[in-house]
Amino acid sequence: MSVCGRMRMSPSALLGFKCLFAARFSSRRILACLPGLSGRGYSVEAQQQQQVLDERPRGPQDLYSGPLDHYTSIIREGALKEDEHQRAVMLTLDQLHQTLRGYSNTHTSLFSRLFTKPEPPNGYYIYGDVGTGKTMVMDMFYSHVETEKKKRVHFHGFMLDVHKRIHRLKQSMPKRKAGKMSISYDPIAPIAEEISEEAALLCFDEFQVTDIADAMILKQLFENLFLKGVVVVATSNRPPQDLYKNGLQRVNFVPFIAVLQRYCQTLRLDSGIDYRRRNRPSAGKLYFLSSEPDVQATLDKKFDELAFKQNDITRPRIMNVNNRKVRLEKACGSIVDCTFEELCDRPLGASDYLEVSRLFDTLFIRNIPLLTLNKKAQARRLITLVDALYDHKVRVVILADHPLEELFVLDGEHGHDESNILMDDLGLQRDEASSLSIFSGSEEMFAFQRTVSRLTEMQTEEYWIQGDRSAKPKV
């Protein structure tokens, strides 16, 4: 018998060993060895590893008694720092995880139809400063929940999906006959019903409201979801009462806040520590300044070195997003070299950036200018782009006119033509409009702190290694 044969571990012990080994290496890796989660996203690789070990699909519940036990064990291993604020949130989420054991918002069998449905437990809305570990605690909770129907989504992606469903439903409605009055039809309730059939637990990362189209439907959508027994856990940088702060027509949005607070208890997670700024080994120089000599040539060389390992030639690429063609001038395999103008100076949005993140594992962003109030729309796009890249662990190489921390400044000028036209269209005086976030840039300034924090982590060696898709199976 081989040494391996004699020493063979039981599948669960082997999985436990893998997890403990991973804990020493990285906290994200811990999540990576859990089914369904790889840091922030869904990991097919983790699931496949799991199934090789054992026919029975297994979860972290086989290793830990719950998310709190899991958190404690990673702290013990030294991969995470003890944080009393995180522990308090974990304790609460641990209790919810126990309450949700076997929870369903629909009747699963004929037998269950004979009984009244259980009262759904309250969810949680976790908010706090950037990098304090909100997503990490939520993901750890999520990976332990033993509910048949659970979904973990990025809020942006979720709302895009909702708007797509609304569009699809409206398209499927019978067309109005000439000369007949159109029948008013409310698509939100059936869509909420559809979503509630897919998920009894919805975990939202990055709950934020910046879009008036989202703001106007949230109350009805969430009220219907809650009435259908969907339990919501969300993370956000804003307390509920500050959502859509200074947004257009906010009076129509405000009732949503009360609905959210009725069904989700607010938890603050704010240790004051941005863990992304911990001293961690760097991946090498990935942020360049345009004032550096021959910097464009340096980036060309870096691109060529990475492109050399690709099984492709350098060529333009055309992405197909919602039946629109988006052309990117320079790409090679999974690497794409763009200018800021190409990505953020055009009318692109979250769905385009999600497609970039899906297709490429490395993105060069050249020539980022100083982002002033006049470039507010471009700054907003950069924020959305970095959120998408970070969530998909896409690596970035940046060339900018200013250091990261000084990239976005509010210069107080309202000189932009587009803003003036919009103010006129809305019949607003300049003074009146200056308090609205779409004109003041305050929302972008606030969100940009997250961008800075994320781009800081994106320059670490750990992030660069995690972003390597070459060894991962293509899905």
Ligand SMILES: Nc1ncnc2c1ncn2[C@@H]1O[C@H](COP(=O)(O)OP(=O)(O)OP(=O)(O)O)[C@@H](O)[C@H]1O
């Ligand atoms: N207690 C801790 N010790 C060490 N690292 C930690 C700890 N908590 C979180 N981190 C790390 O800090 C980084 C940021 O965590 P996370 O993404 O959960 O923050 P966040 O609060 O969701 O940030 P944002 O508001 O920007 O979305 C992650 O890489 C995470 O692994």
